[in-house]
Amino acid sequence: MRVLAAMSGGVDSAVAAARAVDAGHEVTGVHLALSANPRSHRSGARGCCTLEDARDARRAADVIGIPFYVWDMAQRFEADVVADFVAEYSHGRTPNPCLRCNEKIKFAAVLDRAVALGFDVVCTGHHARVADGVLRRSPDLAKDQSYVLGVLTRRQLERAMFPLGDSTKEQVRAEAAARGLAVAGKPDSHDVCFIPDGDTRAFLAGRLGRAPGDIVDSAGARIGHHDGVHGFTVGQRKGLGLEAPAPDGRPRYVLAIDPVSATVTVGSGAALEVLEITARRPVWSGCEPPDSPRACLVQLRAHGEAHPATVSPDGDGLLLISLDRPVRGVASGQAAVMYEGDAVLGSATITGTAP
Amino acid sequence: MGYTEAAARPGNFRERLVYLDHAATTSLRPEVLAVMTEELGHLGNPSSLHNAGRRARRVVEESREVIAEVYGARPSEVVFTSGGTEADNLAVKGLYWARQAQDPRRRRVLATAVEHHAVLDSVHWLADHEGAEPVWLPVDEQGRLWPDTLRAAIASDPAAVALISVMWANNEVGTIQPIAELAALAREHAIPFHTDAVQAAGQLPVDFAACGADALTVTAHKIGGPVGAGALLLGRGTQPVPVLHGGGQEADIRSGTLDAPAIRAFATAAQLVGKERDDQAARLAALRDELIARVRAAVPDVILNGAPPGPGRLPGNAHFSFPGCEGDALLMLLDAKGIACSTGSACTAGVAQPSHVLIAMGADEGRARGSLRFSFGSTSTLADVEAVGAEIGDVVERARRAGRAMAGGGRGAASRGTPEAGRVRQRARAGSAGHVRQRARSREAGGLDIRRGR
Incomplete structure (x- = not known):
């Protein structure tokens, strides 16, 4: 060839x-x-x-x-x-x-x-x-x-x-x-190739400028502020810039990001747990597109583990993923890749999650 | 696949290399190789006072005389350098500094927009670091500088002009400038005039005294000599400030141990040029004209860039734009067939930038990117021309397919549909419905239309 x-x-x-x-x-x-x-x-x-x-x-x-x-x-x-x-x-x-x-x-x-x-x-x-x-x-x-x-x-x-x-x-x-x-x-490459210094937040700030907003707790109370939602990822724990510790003294994580109101919601790790995921643009390379719910493994981030789940297509080209057990820190924009054993069945882009 | 013809496959190398990139570097003449090899066996620094040094010095001085004679200069006007880039740097920076030292008002540096990067970037450097004010002289669609353009540029503030630099013949498109006429305009105002004659020196009668320039760049490896030797011809009374400081060789203008073997080889190559230039030029022009005819026959919509064949163009240069193609794709496909040519443009990390020469001549970016230079030299034969003629049609057709694949927003045949469906889609794009669809697709891809190939 x-x-x-x-x-x-x-x-x-x-x-x-x-x-x-x-x-x-x-x-x-x-x-x-x-x-x-x-x-x-x-x-x-x-x-x-x-x-x-x-x-x-x-x-x-x-x-x-x-x-x-x-x-x-x-x-x-x-x-x-x-x-x-x-x-x-x-x-x-x-x-x-x-x-x-x-x-x-x-x-x-x-x-x-x-x-x-x-x-x-x-x-x-x-x-x-x-x-x-x-x-x-x-x-x-x-x-x-x-x-x-x-x-x-x-x-x-x-x-x-x-x-x-x-x-x-x-x-x-x-x-x-x-x-x-x-x-x-030669050392392995890491991170994002077009951000040579590895500072993603600074790179995004350079492209997007400042877009300040509030950081709120899960009850909606304002507990801090930020320079732009692009500095955050669901599940993120470090770099939140919060001065006062959480009342219970436990670490806080980014739970949700609302770009319209520029609000970042933080809360306990337990609140990060999701069972339901919606994803769009499914691509099926390893099997025929399923027309009924199908059990498989789902990987939700690079270097993450594969979780048992059931995936169901809905009529509108979306994919509904029901996890067998709750998973923490699932971020919209990441791919959900479906496996059977070590074989890739397909993938879709995560658009939303629910507990 | 659909494309089964074996001859069109990448990696299918020819037995013989078809080398049509003599403007990049040309074949070392066998006579040159012989004298250089012989000279490399001799010990001695030309600056040393003992017998071995005197012997080496004699080689350098005899070579200086030969080169001076071939190019119409006095021996004392030849300053040896490591090559064309160094000579250009010495001329542009050195003359700017010297003129500044005499009169600080002299900040304007006049140069054409189509200069080689050795001049172009030297002027940019002076602008960035030494307060120079570059004046980029525009050229016409053939790449020519009109004397009236230079006259007007000088006239706007003659006392502030530090120097003028205009290349004798362009390295990409081969256009020849009216150097004597231009130098005469500079002389009216006693402004130093430099010309980079690197491409001209092997094919045209370059006469330093007759042309009226104050400084002229030549280099050995474009005329059949080795890489690493060149010269700046400097008229008497033209004294650039040195770029290299050290042992004070070359009348303190260019320090550094003189490379006697390379200089002797340079002189031998120059001597051959002096003997054979006119015959060689006629031979190269005939090959070049045959190439143009064959390429036109195979690719009817090809565009010949630069001046028409004749007295306004280097005999060994043919430079084309192939509409709808990327030059790097053409180069790769020809390389795979054992045909060496050039996209004729500067490289950064091997990435072709659109040629500043073609852009200055008014070409759009697509035409600039879809260009190839074929350049001839002493070892070129009709068989080389025949090889290009036999392959260029297929190569251009294939590069056009690749150009369309790139234009399709990454949704071409291979990644998105069957090859057959892809071809039908590409044909459909030629029509108005196709354009609508493509615009729709571009919007989908974020509103970015990336049809660089056109």
């Missing part, structure tokens, strides 16, 4: 590309330039779109012996991922930009361009497997990335190649070293 290997400059995508070559495919490496201003330099282990990453990707392609190019995806990335990220926070929701990037950039814009240029598949270093067209978890559960790929349709998965699917991160690093890839010891 003619394979377009997306190479971030990290160890995973480098080994993935090398394995695609070993498997006998005709591989071309591409680094996606996602930042409109790529002059920024790495500080620590952050970022996936800096000049240094482009150079690391190029060197890995040299060592593997494949042609290499940089594709400028900055405009698309800004429109489909960054602007969406900012808008979601301004609406009091908590987006997952990696998931959005897979959905809109890697397996949409890049894939479409690749196919038009004559490639058959896009290969990435994601830790996940595709077997018989169905997405499955990596055996390395600590590194499993099936959650951020859960949004892909069956058609997108047909055009995806994940050569690391059966390996642990440790194995990948060892293999990179054995192959002479200089990125073998």
